[in-house]
Amino acid sequence: MAVTSARSIINMKEKGHFGHEKTRIDKYTLADELPAQLSELDLRPRTMSPSYTLRKLTPKDKEPVIDFLRRFFFRDEPLNLTINLLETPESRCIELEDYASSTLSDGASVAAIDENGDFVGMVINGIVKREEVDYTDKSEGCPNPKFRRILKLLGYLDREARIWDKLPQSCHTVLEIRIASTHSDWRGRGLMRVLCEETERIAKELGASALRMDTTSAFSAAAAERLKYKKVYGLFYSELPYAPHPEPPHLEGRVYLKEI
Numbered sequence: 185m186a187v188t189s190a191r192s193i194i195n196m197k198e199k200g201h202f203g204h205e206k207t208r209i210d211k212y213t214l215a216d217e218l219p220a221q222l223s224e225l226d227l228r229p230r231t232m233s234p235s236y237t238l239r240k241l242t243p244k245d246k247e248p249v250i251d252f253l254r255r256f257f258f259r260d261e262p263l264n265l266t267i268n269l270l271e272t273p274e275s276r277c278i279e280l281e282d283y284a285s286s287t288l289s290d291g292a293s294v295a296a297i298d299e300n301g302d303f304v305g306m307v308i309n310g311i312v313k314r315e316e317v318d319y320t321d322k323s324e325g326c327p328n329p330k331f332r333r334i335l336k337l338l339g340y341l342d343r344e345a346r347i348w349d350k351l352p353q354s355c356h357t358v359l360e361i362r363i364a365s366t367h368s369d370w371r372g373r374g375l376m377r378v379l380c381e382e383t384e385r386i387a388k389e390l391g392a393s394a395l396r397m398d399t400t401s402a403f404s405a406a407a408a409e410r411l412k413y414k415k416v417y418g419l420f421y422s423e424l425p426y427a428p429h430p431e432p433p434h435l436e437g438r439v440y441l442k443e444i
Contacts (some may be wrong), residue, residue: 236304236375238382241293246285249295252303253284257365262430263337263402267330279328283335284308284363292390294382296375304370305420307379308363311390314356314381319343337427337437341398345417345439352395355443359387361397380411384444397440402433405440413440 212285241249258280269277287293287310294304319342323335347358361383366376387395397413399405409415417439421427427437 191412219287236296236298238294238296238379240386241288241295241306242291243285243288245295248303248336249285249288249306249308250281252306252366253281253363256367257363258284261434262434263334263428265270266428266430267333269334277328277331279326279331283331287311287360287362292383292386294379294386296370296379303367305366305375305379307361307376307383308362309383310360310362312358312360312391312396314348317348333426333428337421337424338398340373340424340427341417341419341437341439344419347394347396347416347439347441349417350441351443355389355393358394358396359383359390359392361395362405376407377411384442388444393444395442395444397442399438399440400434401430402435405436405438408438408440411442412444413442415439416441 206291238319254276258264258277259273264270264280269275285308287308290309290311292309292311293307294309296304298304319339321336321339321340323332326332326335348355351358361380363401364376366378373387384395393412395407397404397411399408405415415438419437420435
């Protein structure tokens with residue numbers, strides 16, 4: 185979502201989602217003015233104080249990962265917000281949580297942890313193979329009608345982008361940046377750039393020759409371009425009646441690629 189794709193739009197009956205990076209030092213909400221948000225979207229590394237360490241995430245981290253995303257990602261993501269996916273501060277969407285954690289077993293996700301052992305940022309990634317491509321619509325298996333709309337949209341983006349047609353035939357493995365989120369107190373310090381650089385290192389380690397980033401907000405799209413990703417497909421939400429239609433500036437879903 186923000187940063188996400190149709191990877192693991194799995195059969196929701198069996199297991200049960202552009203992530204966006206908001207890089208301000210001060211806390212803010214989606215109600216802030218866009219010029220201020222985009223002007224302060226600075227992913228250049230800055231001195232970090234206190235210190236932090238990076239480590240890969242595993243399925244054992246599912247509960248703390250979901251807790252972090254509930255606090256700093258799920259509620260403000262434009263698609264979720266538009267359809268009121270989480271109706272109250274206590275609301276949960278199990279299908280969204282399963283989707284967000286479904287690729288932890290790929291060994292490709294990474295988190296930043298502060299001196300107290302708490303998460304301060306994370307990038308949830310997944311590995312996809314050329315031979316595993318499947319463009320069928322799997323959203324009908326989702327029992328949550330609101331989240332089903334998002335899954336259907338992500339599936340459409342995946343089918344229309346057809347990334348494998350845009351990559352060299354020698355590329356058989358792609359790492360997808362699915363969700364990226366930073367603790368509000370750590371935004372504006374370049375942490376997300378560090379996490380994305382570590383993601384690129386992991387991608388090479390796992391044999392991927394390209395990275396993919398699907399963006400669902402203006403903020404995540406700006407972050408992708410700052411990180412030198414190339415837009416290969418875009419869709420205005422207004423073109424699909426069933427898609428959530430966020431308020432400006434979040435008018436377009438995009439698919440980005442970066443060969444490595």
